[in-house]
Amino acid sequence: MSTTTSVIDRLRARVGVDGPAVTATVEAGHLKRFVDAIGDPNPRWRQEVPPTFLVALAPVSLHLAxxxxxxxxxxxxxxxxxxxxxxxxxDQITARGRVADVYEKEGSSGNLLFIIFETDYTNQKGDLVARLRGTAIRR
Amino acid sequence: MSVQVGQELPELVKHPTTRQLVQYAGAQGDFYEIHYDQAYAKSVALPGVILHGLLKAAFLGQLVTDWLGDRGRLSTFEVSYRGVDMPGHPYRCRGRITSVDGANVGLEVWGEDENGKRTTVGTATVEMSS
Structure with a gap:
């Protein structure tokens, strides 16, 4: 199991280290494609973004190779x-993501690797607009 | 409309299709093959292509924002994915009020497959406008 141990060690070394910041502008066309894709017809989403849109704006789930x-x-x-x-x-949104935690767990059909990501989103004024915590699992 | 513990949100039933998964993959920029390539999905021991977790989260987000309207703002929204869902099957989004503390209202939300199994569970908190 030395291979998997070293993968975990290398990922753990990145805990708390910010990845590169990603900046993107909220475009009406992209927002429309997103709300069409989720099938939410609320006219509010012509100007404002719905609850899960930020993951589409600046993908930082860091599918770590x-x-x-x-x-x-x-x-x-x-x-x-x-x-x-x-x-x-x-709005011009900057996303800063990092690995917050890495751990292994025994699942019903083998071991699983849990990677916890955190992303802070700030707008063009520097205000923190949202924070996302995600759990990615390797199986 | 008063807000009371135990009250259920009007349910929202979605009918996801493979086409919608492709549409969502493009809009989110998540091109992981398990969401549109049947052969690939089966090669990683899935029953076939599955819904994006974040698409199910978006459905549950709609459940909450449809119910809330302009009566307040969403403060937190959390979902855990407990099972896979396949296109071609209805996906029922449901929710219930679990706490009311002044303007702060807590909700539990969940998504059910056609057998009533909760494949996604979560919570939300909203701050009602005065």
Missing amino acids: EAEEYGKGWLNGGNRFEYFVPVMVG
């Missing part, structure tokens, strides 16, 4: 959003 040495597939374990300021069309 090195984690792919472990197991054979990814699963999304969960997502937790905290909202502070509404995000509107035209």
